[in-house]
Amino acid sequence: MKKNMGVVPAVYPMPVLMVAAYDANEKVNVMNAAWGQICDMDKIILFIGKGKKTWLNIQESKAFTVALADEAHTDVADFFGIASGNKINDKFERTGYHAVKSDKVNAPIIEEFPVVMECELLEFLETEHVSGIVGKIINVKAEEAVLSENGKIDPKKLRALMFDQFQNGYYSTGEKVATAWNAGIELMKK
């Protein structure tokens, strides 16, 4: 028997994305964003509140990076979602984390997070109901330590965080339970 839950954003899991961008003086800022998703194979959309420091920085620099937060860096990932660069001038510096400039786009790469997408701003998407930031993925960088023998990113090594909106939890990923485009193949044969 299902119970009615009312209006709940019941998509699980949500990603834990670390969105980093420079201000006009190339000062680094990073925010935690769960409302974001790949759209098309080379594009990403982020739903970032207008006026947040990251939103302002992307408007200024026209570029950003999106890293996947992993289990080893949960505390800082969460801090990036609590603190705002609009209010805390040393938001990034107080974490002790390290940033280098991307060689592909005008945005910082946070060294501690193992996988990062380097993105150029395509557009601010404004409709009556949706306000999104669309970026083109120019390149992805990944630490060798999270690659599998076939040279691709291995989720079991990455241990990326997932976020749930029901209980406000962070969860780690890792166990593969099945292969996509394959687990349902027997039903195709019926």
Ligand SMILES: Cc1cc2nc3c(=O)[nH]c(=O)nc-3n(C[C@H](O)[C@H](O)[C@H](O)COP(=O)(O)O)c2cc1C
């Ligand atoms: C788990 C989590 C997910 C979040 N996801 C988003 C999001 O997708 N969009 C958004 O605008 N704010 C989101 N936030 C809140 C921002 O990270 C927060 O407002 C932050 O202070 C913004 O930083 P900034 O002003 O330095 O850019 C999230 C916070 C947490 C803890």
